[in-house]
Amino acid sequence: MAKKDKSHKKRDGDVQPVVSGADVEQHEAGPRIDAAELATRLNSAAIHLLRRLQREDSRLGLSAARLSALSVLVFGGPKTLGQLADAEAVSPPSMTRLVNAMEAEGLVVREKHATDARSIVIHASPKGEDILVRGRQQRVEALARLLDELPAERVATLDEAASTLEELLRTGTAARPKRARGASSWQSGPPGSESAGGRSAVEAQPVAAAPWGSAPG
16 A cells, blocks of 8 residues: 655645845854944953053153144144144133143144134144154054964954944945855955055044044044
């Protein structure tokens, strides 16, 4: 007696699960990471990293306020007093006192505005620029020493993360990484972010109230 075929066959009208491209991509990328948790970790890591790098600042002999204001002028270009106060998120009277002290120390110079005779523009002096650039280099070297202790694959991961953060800060969104054929890890596009002076495209753009030396103020 022939056995009844108990195998399930597709019948007309059967509803098949719909799998979107996003579902497939999410499956390949692994479990979804909670954005709030990641943001908390990044915030904490950024604070601790900045504190560690600030240890290098004591060798420069300048206060954090002076270094921050210098970063605005060196990396962001000359500013009026009001623009400098806005960038540092302080009141104009407070910035006036700071600029007066910096001018007395030879860190900044004041010049008449090229097109507005009523305005005064503040520039970093050669002395101020030299101090700021030297301080930035000290920070970079300190961070490079930390990176040298990591294996190559983890350095590559940080390199990709840095590119993503630069793009996110520059545009407000980061392009979805694409997996190269046969690659075992997610790959981003070509860096192409370096500009003159060894600074990234993100660093070359003024960012109000940013920590000095990490991004222009």
